[in-house]
Amino acid sequence: MPTIGHIGRYALKYKIGAGGLGTVYAAHDPLLSRLIAIKTLNLEIAPEEREAFNALFLNEARAAGGLSHPHIVTVFDAGVSDSSAYIAMELLKGRDLRQLRQEGWRPTPAQAATIVRRVADALAYAHSKGVIHRDIKPANIFMVGRTQPRVLDFGIARITHQHDGAGDIAAGSPYYMAPEQVRQQPVDRRADVFSLGVVLYELLTGVRPFARKGLNAVFDAVVNAEPAPPSTHRAELDPELDRILMRMLQKSAANRYPDWAELALDLAGIDRKAVVFCGRP
Structure with a gap:
């Protein structure tokens, strides 16, 4: 399957969907050799606000990643790049x-x-x-x-x-x-x-x-x-x-x-x- 881009360590394979807050991609995780879902957040962040936003984002991502329940999507990872913040989660069908x-x-x-x-x-x-x-x-x-x-x-x-x-x-x-x-x-x-x-x-x-x-x-x-x-x-x-x-x-x-x-x-x-x-x- 061709790669359409990268974010963090993940190779983006195809777009699943998009909304007002972000875009969701299917992506390959080379570390664990599996397909996952990546959600990127489409927010315009001023340079002087970037550090505070990153801290807030990662704090919220850690809270979500600490939830383990059969009716809550599993969050694997989160990070920030030069272009956007992203969350890596289980790839669901439906x-x-x-x-x-x-x-x-x-x-x-x-x-x-x-x-x-x-x-x-x-x-x-x-x-x-x-x-x-x-x-x-x-x-x-x-x-x-x-x-x-x-x-x-x-x-x-x-x-x-x-x-x-x-x-x-x-x-x-x-x-x-x-x-x-x-x-x-x-x-x-x-x-x-x-x-x-x-x-x-x-x-x-x-x-x-x-x-x-x-x-x-x-x-x-x-x-x-x-x-x-x-x-x-x-x-x-x-x-x-x-x-x-x-x-x-x-x-x-x-x-x-x-x-x-x-x-x-x-x-x-x-x-x-x-x-x-x-x-x-």
């Missing part, structure tokens, strides 16, 4: 949730519940290690098969927003941000609870709860608008799922689930009823 939704895939309630339960387990583990994601969204949930998620990009939101001058406050993607992120207030694990609630709502109903025209309108909806219960979009959903989602999407962080254990208990209760979580794997 699609992220955003791509699957764009291709027309609509999960069953059981599939949506399984995905969210496993992402919640991954986030609970990360939070126990002191790592908050800050940017949970479909594009950061990679699917290996239809019910095997891998959470991507731990620390990336904090890196980019610190670089943008917002500090360790605002981070995330508009449709999935918690109200405290929109207000540029400090965040904790409950911001991830809110964002995962938005993802679950979208998976169950096919619509975003705070979709509006224009960024300011989206921000206003996140802070002020109460979304319709998901059962109004999909009548067969268990009403108890409405209650769970509405609690995940509370405007005040204090009114959301305080930890993942209580959320898991409520999800398990629906599971036992076998209404929407039938056939739990």
Whole structure:
């Protein structure tokens, strides 16, 4: 396979995808003789800011690299070069949730519940290690098969927003941000609870709860608008799922689930009823 470039010790083989923050390549690791994925960050860094950015980037990469969980992508290495910062991680086969939704895939309630339960387990583990994601969204949930998620990009939101001058406050993607992120207030694990609630709502109903025209309108909806219960979009959903989602999407962080254990208990209760979580794997 031809090489299209190099970064660090890695030989870039082909581009997998690109987004606003970076580009992902398949690359060959000559030390371990295997294909991996390399994500480069596309950020314009002033020379006088480079040293501080590199330190922040490597610190966040070390935190992400210290996470070992079956539903979190494995980070192998990270580094900085003259052209960009990069993260080396396991090469996965599949699609992220955003791509699957764009291709027309609509999960069953059981599939949506399984995905969210496993992402919640991954986030609970990360939070126990002191790592908050800050940017949970479909594009950061990679699917290996239809019910095997891998959470991507731990620390990336904090890196980019610190670089943008917002500090360790605002981070995330508009449709999935918690109200405290929109207000540029400090965040904790409950911001991830809110964002995962938005993802679950979208998976169950096919619509975003705070979709509006224009960024300011989206921000206003996140802070002020109460979304319709998901059962109004999909009548067969268990009403108890409405209650769970509405609690995940509370405007005040204090009114959301305080930890993942209580959320898991409520999800398990629906599971036992076998209404929407039938056939739990």
